[in-house]
Amino acid sequence: MADNTASKTKNSALTGNSAMALAMKQIDPDVCAVYPITPSTTVIEEFSSYVADGAVETEFVTVESEHSAMSACIGASAAGGRAMTATSSQGLALMWEMLYIASGMRLPIIMTTVNRALAAPINIHCDHSDSMGARDSGWIQLYSETVQEAYDNLFQAVKIAEDERVLLPVMVCLDGFITSHAIEVLSLITDDEAKDFVGDYTAKHPLLDTDNPASMGALALPDTYMDFKHVQSDAIAASKEVVIEVGKEFGKRFGREYGLIDTYQLEDADVAIVILNSAAGTTRVAIDELRAKGLKVGLLKPRLFRPFPHAEMVEALKGVKAVCVLDRADSFSGFGGPLFNEVRSALYDMEDRPKIMGRIYGLGGKDYTTENAVAIYEALFDVVKTGKIDTLNDYMGS
Amino acid sequence: MATLKELAGQEELFSGGHRLCAGCGIPPIVRLVLRSAKGPVVATTATGCLEVGSTIYPYTSWKVPWMHSAFENAAATISGIESAYKALKRKGRLPVKPVSDDKDTKFIAFGGDGGTYDIGLQALSGAMERGHNFLYVCYDNGAYMNTGIQRSSATPLGSATTTSPAGSVIPGKEEYRKDITRIMVAHRSPYVAQASPHNWKDLEKKAARALEINGPTFLNVMSPCPLGWYSKPEDSIALAKLSTDTCFWPLYEVDEGVLKISYKPKEKKPIGDWLKLQGRFKHLFKPGGEEIIEKIQLDIDTNWERLLDMDGKLIF
Structure with a gap:
C-alpha cells in the first residue's frame, strides 16, 4: 500500500x-x-x-x-x-x-x-x-x-x-x-x-x-x-x-537519523553482541526470541568503524556484564578479529567493564543464523554466572 | 617553429634549481615538451628521478599544474584528470574557462623506462586503448636509475646494471630491449614517435604534433644518464647524438599509421663508438666481449633495415 x-x-x-x-x-x-x-x-x-x-x-x-x-x-x-x-x-x-x-x-x-x-x-x-x-x-x-x-x-x-x-x-x-x-x-x-x-x-x-x-x-x-x-x-x-x-x-x-553506533535492546541488557552489517539483523531476531523469554539481551552495531567510536562504545556498554564481539574477518594476530581488538581496547578504561570475548563467524559466506546468536547469548550468560571466560577467542561454526 | 634564440627567450615552464644530476637528459626533454604546447598544460609524473628531483616539499620546479601519485599509474592518473576536465567542461564548471578549442588544456604524463616499459605498461596500455586525450612521454635512460641502476626491460643487451652485473659467468644483461614504441604503435595511437634531446628541433616538432592531436599519443625519448651509464656529464648530448648516428636509437614517427624516419645518418657509425664511452659496457671491450658487441650490432642493423623498408609506408 x-x-x-x-x-x-x-x-x-x-x-x-x-x-x-x-x-x-x-x-x-x-x-x-x-x-x-x-x-x-x-x-x-x-x-x-x-x-x-x-x-x-x-x-x-x-x-x-x-x-x-x-x-x-x-x-x-x-x-x-x-x-x-x-x-x-x-x-x-x-x-x-x-x-x-x-x-x-x-x-x-x-x-x-x-x-x-x-x-x-x-x-x-x-x-x-x-x-x-x-x-x-x-x-x-x-x-x-x-x-x-x-x-x-x-x-x-x-x-x-x-x-x-x-x-x-x-x-x-x-x-x-x-x-x-x-x-x-x-x-x-x-x-x-x-x-x-x-x-x-x-x-x-x-x-x-x-x-x-x-x-x-x-x-x-x-x-x-x-x-x-x-x-x-x-x-x-x-x-x-x-x-x-x-x-x-x-x-x-x-526522517532517518544516523549516529556512529546503533543499538537494539541494549539499555537494560545484561549481555550483548557487537556485530557489523547484515548479521546485526539476524541478531535482532534472536534478541526478540530471547526477550520474549525474559532474557535481557542486546545488540551494539557500529555504523562507523573508521574512525572508531571508542567513547560512544563505552557509554553504550555501561552496565552490560558480558559482551561477545563477532568478527567476519580474522586479523591473524592470534588474538581475535579486528573489531574484537578495537572494542576490547575501548573498554579498557571503563571503571566496571564487562567481560569480553571474541568469535570469528561467517567467513567466505558461511551462514550466520539466529541459532548461532542464541548460542552466543547462552555462552555469555554462563560467563556472567561463573565470572569466567573459558575461551577468549574462537572460530564459530567450523 | 621557433628559432633557438626565440626559444631561449620563452618562459621556462620547468625551472632550474631542481636536484636532477648534471648531464641528466630529463630536464631538457621536459622543458622542450612543455613549451611545445600552445595552450595550458597539466602534467603528471610517475615515481622516479624526475619526480623526486623536481619536487622536494616545499619546493617545486613545475610552473604548470603537476601531480604525482605513484609509480605504475601515471597514465591512469592522467586519465582521471583528463576525464574530470571533460566532465567539468561539459557542465560549465571548469576553474579556468578555455578561450577556444585550440586553447583546450593539454595533458602530459612523464615516466621513466621502468615506469613505462615495466610496472606502468598495463596502465599505459589501458589509457591508450581508451583513447584519452593525452601525451605520454617516456624518458628512456635504460634502467631503474632512481633506485640505483637496476635492469629494466629497456636496458640494452650487454649492459651492466646493479641487478645484471657483469660477472665472471654472466656478462651483464643477456636479453634484448623491449620495443615499446612498436607496442604503442600497435595500440593504433594516432601519433607515436622516437626523439632525442640533442635534436631539439625534432623533439619539439614531434611534441607539438603529438599535442595538437585529439587522442592518445606517445613519445619515447632517449635520455642519457651519467650516473647509470658511467659516462661523463659533459658527454650526454654527444652520447644522445651518437645513439642516433649508430641507429641504436632511430628517430622516426608513425603519424596516422604512416611511418617516417626523421633522421638517416649519412654514415651509420659502428655501435662500439657509442658503447665505449659508457662504463656500463666496459666489460664488452675485454676479451670475449667482441661476440656480444657483434650481436648488438646485428640487432641494430636488422632493426634499421626493417625501418628503412617501412619508411614512408602505411604500417597499420
Missing part, C-alpha cells in the same frame, strides 16, 4: 547494488572510474546504463584494473571533480597502494565496497576481510546493515568526505550477496532532494586551475612527512563530529 504520509519519498523494492547504482545516479558524480568484480559488478553495470541513457553527465571511465580505477579517481578528484567507484575483495586489495595515496592527498573520493572474502582459497561470498584489510588506510568506513542504510550512507558519505574539516575518502560497506543481491523495500529520496542534500563540489585547489598552478604529490622528507600524517590523523579523528552532524541533517530531511 502506498505511503501517503511521505509525499516526497517513494518506496521501492531494490537489490543493494541497484540502490547503490541509483544513489550514484542521483549524485551524478563528475568521474566514475570502474572495474568489474563480483559481487559489486552490478553496481557499475547499472550505472553504465544510466550513462548510456544520458541520465547522468558523468565521465565514465572503464579502466583496465582496480589499481587504475583508484588512480583515475585520484587524478579526477585532484583535478577538482567529484569521483566515485565501487569494488569488492581482490579489487580492493589491488587498490591497497592507492587507498593510502587517496587519503594522504586528502581527496574526498567515494567508494561502494561490497564486502567479499579474500583469496586464498578464492571465494566470492561475504565476509569483511577486504574492508578490514583497508581499515588503516586512512579512509572513513561506514557499514550498512540493510539496503536502506547502504543507500542512505552513500549520500552522507559525499557530504562527510567533502566537508572542509574532513577532506578524506569514504567507503560505504555492505555485505556481498546478502545485502548486495537481496531485494528489500526501501524508501528513496528524489533526484532533487539528493542533489540538494549533497550540493555541488567545488575543490579549493583544483589541479585544473591552470592560472594558479599547484604541485601535488611532492616528495616529503623526514623534516615534513610526519607533519602531514599528524594533520591527517587529526582530520580523521575530527570527522566523527561531521559524521554525527550529517547523520542528523539526513534525519531532519528524510
Whole structure:
C-alpha cells in the first residue's frame, strides 16, 4: 500500500547494488572510474546504463584494473571533480597502494565496497576481510546493515568526505550477496532532494586551475612527512563530529537519523553482541526470541568503524556484564578479529567493564543464523554466572 | 617553429634549481615538451628521478599544474584528470574557462623506462586503448636509475646494471630491449614517435604534433644518464647524438599509421663508438666481449633495415 504520509519519498523494492547504482545516479558524480568484480559488478553495470541513457553527465571511465580505477579517481578528484567507484575483495586489495595515496592527498573520493572474502582459497561470498584489510588506510568506513542504510550512507558519505574539516575518502560497506543481491523495500529520496542534500563540489585547489598552478604529490622528507600524517590523523579523528552532524541533517530531511553506533535492546541488557552489517539483523531476531523469554539481551552495531567510536562504545556498554564481539574477518594476530581488538581496547578504561570475548563467524559466506546468536547469548550468560571466560577467542561454526 | 634564440627567450615552464644530476637528459626533454604546447598544460609524473628531483616539499620546479601519485599509474592518473576536465567542461564548471578549442588544456604524463616499459605498461596500455586525450612521454635512460641502476626491460643487451652485473659467468644483461614504441604503435595511437634531446628541433616538432592531436599519443625519448651509464656529464648530448648516428636509437614517427624516419645518418657509425664511452659496457671491450658487441650490432642493423623498408609506408 502506498505511503501517503511521505509525499516526497517513494518506496521501492531494490537489490543493494541497484540502490547503490541509483544513489550514484542521483549524485551524478563528475568521474566514475570502474572495474568489474563480483559481487559489486552490478553496481557499475547499472550505472553504465544510466550513462548510456544520458541520465547522468558523468565521465565514465572503464579502466583496465582496480589499481587504475583508484588512480583515475585520484587524478579526477585532484583535478577538482567529484569521483566515485565501487569494488569488492581482490579489487580492493589491488587498490591497497592507492587507498593510502587517496587519503594522504586528502581527496574526498567515494567508494561502494561490497564486502567479499579474500583469496586464498578464492571465494566470492561475504565476509569483511577486504574492508578490514583497508581499515588503516586512512579512509572513513561506514557499514550498512540493510539496503536502506547502504543507500542512505552513500549520500552522507559525499557530504562527510567533502566537508572542509574532513577532506578524506569514504567507503560505504555492505555485505556481498546478502545485502548486495537481496531485494528489500526501501524508501528513496528524489533526484532533487539528493542533489540538494549533497550540493555541488567545488575543490579549493583544483589541479585544473591552470592560472594558479599547484604541485601535488611532492616528495616529503623526514623534516615534513610526519607533519602531514599528524594533520591527517587529526582530520580523521575530527570527522566523527561531521559524521554525527550529517547523520542528523539526513534525519531532519528524510526522517532517518544516523549516529556512529546503533543499538537494539541494549539499555537494560545484561549481555550483548557487537556485530557489523547484515548479521546485526539476524541478531535482532534472536534478541526478540530471547526477550520474549525474559532474557535481557542486546545488540551494539557500529555504523562507523573508521574512525572508531571508542567513547560512544563505552557509554553504550555501561552496565552490560558480558559482551561477545563477532568478527567476519580474522586479523591473524592470534588474538581475535579486528573489531574484537578495537572494542576490547575501548573498554579498557571503563571503571566496571564487562567481560569480553571474541568469535570469528561467517567467513567466505558461511551462514550466520539466529541459532548461532542464541548460542552466543547462552555462552555469555554462563560467563556472567561463573565470572569466567573459558575461551577468549574462537572460530564459530567450523 | 621557433628559432633557438626565440626559444631561449620563452618562459621556462620547468625551472632550474631542481636536484636532477648534471648531464641528466630529463630536464631538457621536459622543458622542450612543455613549451611545445600552445595552450595550458597539466602534467603528471610517475615515481622516479624526475619526480623526486623536481619536487622536494616545499619546493617545486613545475610552473604548470603537476601531480604525482605513484609509480605504475601515471597514465591512469592522467586519465582521471583528463576525464574530470571533460566532465567539468561539459557542465560549465571548469576553474579556468578555455578561450577556444585550440586553447583546450593539454595533458602530459612523464615516466621513466621502468615506469613505462615495466610496472606502468598495463596502465599505459589501458589509457591508450581508451583513447584519452593525452601525451605520454617516456624518458628512456635504460634502467631503474632512481633506485640505483637496476635492469629494466629497456636496458640494452650487454649492459651492466646493479641487478645484471657483469660477472665472471654472466656478462651483464643477456636479453634484448623491449620495443615499446612498436607496442604503442600497435595500440593504433594516432601519433607515436622516437626523439632525442640533442635534436631539439625534432623533439619539439614531434611534441607539438603529438599535442595538437585529439587522442592518445606517445613519445619515447632517449635520455642519457651519467650516473647509470658511467659516462661523463659533459658527454650526454654527444652520447644522445651518437645513439642516433649508430641507429641504436632511430628517430622516426608513425603519424596516422604512416611511418617516417626523421633522421638517416649519412654514415651509420659502428655501435662500439657509442658503447665505449659508457662504463656500463666496459666489460664488452675485454676479451670475449667482441661476440656480444657483434650481436648488438646485428640487432641494430636488422632493426634499421626493417625501418628503412617501412619508411614512408602505411604500417597499420
